[in-house]
Amino acid sequence: MSAATAATAVQNRERTALEVTGLGRRYGRRWVLRDATFRLPAGRVCGLVGPNGAGKTTMLEIIAGLRGATAGEARVFGELAGGTPARRRVSFLPQEKPLFPRFTVAETLRAGRELNPGWDQDLAEDFVRAGSIDLDARVGRLSGGQRTRVALAVALGKRPDLVLLDEPLADLDPLVRRQTVAALLGEVAERGITVLLSSHLVAELDTLCDYLLLVAGGGLRLAGDVDEIISVHRRLSAPTDRVPTGPGGLPTGLEGHTVVETHRDRHHTTALIRPGGPVGEVWESIAPTLEEVVLAYLEQSDSAPLISPDSHVPGAGREVVK
Amino acid sequence: MRYYIERRRGVAAYQQIVEQTKRAVRAGVLKPGDRLPTAREVAETCAVNPNTTLKAYRELDRDGVVELRQGVGTFIAAPAADRGHEPAAQSPLYAELAQWIGRALAAGLVEEDVRDMVELALHADRTVRRAGERDGGRA
Numbered sequence: 001m002s003a004a005t006a007a008t009a010v011q012n013r014e015r016t017a018l019e020v021t022g023l024g025r026r027y028g029r030r031w032v033l034r035d036a037t038f039r040l041p042a043g044r045v046c047g048l049v050g051p052n053g054a055g056k057t058t059m060l061e062i063i064a065g066l067r068g069a070t071a072g073e074a075r076v077f078g079e080l081a082g083g084t085p086a087r088r089r090v091s092f093l094p095q096e097k098p099l100f101p102r103f104t105v106a107e108t109l110r111a112g113r114e115l116n117p118g119w120d121q122d123l124a125e126d127f128v129r130a131g132s133i134d135l136d137a138r139v140g141r142l143s144g145g146q147r148t149r150v151a152l153a154v155a156l157g158k159r160p161d162l163v164l165l166d167e168p169l170a171d172l173d174p175l176v177r178r179q180t181v182a183a184l185l186g187e188v189a190e191r192g193i194t195v196l197l198s199s200h201l202v203a204e205l206d207t208l209c210d211y212l213l214l215v216a217g218g219g220l221r222l223a224g225d226v227d228e229i230i231s232v233h234r235r236l237s238a239p240t241d242r243v244p245t246g247p248g249g250l251p252t253g254l255e256g257h258t259v260v261e262t263h264r265d266r267h268h269t270t271a272l273i274r275p276g277g278p279v280g281e282v283w284e285s286i287a288p289t290l291e292e293v294v295l296a297y298l299e300q301s302d303s304a305p306l307i308s309p310d311s312h313v314p315g316a317g318r319e320v321v322k
Numbered sequence: 323m324r325y326y327i328e329r330r331r332g333v334a335a336y337q338q339i340v341e342q343t344k345r346a347v348r349a350g351v352l353k354p355g356d357r358l359p360t361a362r363e364v365a366e367t368c369a370v371n372p373n374t375t376l377k378a379y380r381e382l383d384r385d386g387v388v389e390l391r392q393g394v395g396t397f398i399a400a401p402a403a404d405r406g407h408e409p410a411a412q413s414p415l416y417a418e419l420a421q422w423i424g425r426a427l428a429a430g431l432v433e434e435d436v437r438d439m440v441e442l443a444l445h446a447d448r449t450v451r452r453a454g455e456r457d458g459g460r461a
Binding site for chain 2: 045206287
């Protein structure tokens, strides 16, 4: 990494890439996304998770400037999403990769160059070649993994500051997925770009992403640094007969904690909590995995949202932890 | 240096990089002045998020294990004066242990027995220490 790109990378990391305030979108009478408010610091790789229909694609499309918001706004590096200054800094890769099967790889990159003033031909070509893809091959004859790499090369060749990827890894086998992730993260390291990607592969997010947004039940349930999100939760378990249901309907000993989810059967009771103090000795308490936290919030989509301090938008009136 | 990051409960990816680097230094695989891979190299070879690698390097820097030289790279730091930081293979304690293992194997023990014995001795030592702390607290 040259001194100049390192300096740019540092500057990017200190800024806010994305600020979303009260964002909502209605289709007819149905709200798919409601009152989403968060901030994404620049230089992060952020996973966007949630059930189908929770508004992930809609959110990405609004930020990319391809769709208007019904309520609220999104700002990309301070510029209103949809305007020309914001669009210049954003690259969006939809789930249906926008490639022409009859074009060769070289023609695809040439089209990218002609459509984008800030195009970086070397970057795009190197990215394709690193995947051992022949520039003269027709896109229609490439494998799924190769097509993803070409589409990513086009997205990155625009030299965006923020890359939006909608389920980029969904149709790739594990090896190609790893290669694709490695190539993408290499670019993140080199240029300090910010990535926001939606994914169903919850288990793989903890090595790919350092930031997480979770949308469910129409709203934002989790936003923040991955290590921080994990560290404020505990996974508890206890023999059911030692933690009878208390007056509030919760197992005894969980008063004073924020309970995200509980599960009870004849023998065992488990809970995922945000501790409000020391946990009683009857409970065995361990650190949860990111997957366990995500699944608990998905299952209990009415649990109290957690918006960490650095993803909090000042004055937005949401709960802040710490 | 190649890192192997696994999904492990309670051990964040950056902590695994910290642990693996420290282990490599203790084993003498990494020596003072050796350059650690850049965040980009780790990303491209191990598919690890560069922010994770940088977080690990900052922690190693705080612990005095590496030196972050702005714009140049991350290097293994010169060892601290105390013996705890000496590469294991050069320590006199290592020489004694190697001799002892030689005797144990010559006496017909297998590797497993040796490991069990080390574990047992460590456990006994911990128990004695804990008892000592309790008595000290009472006095």
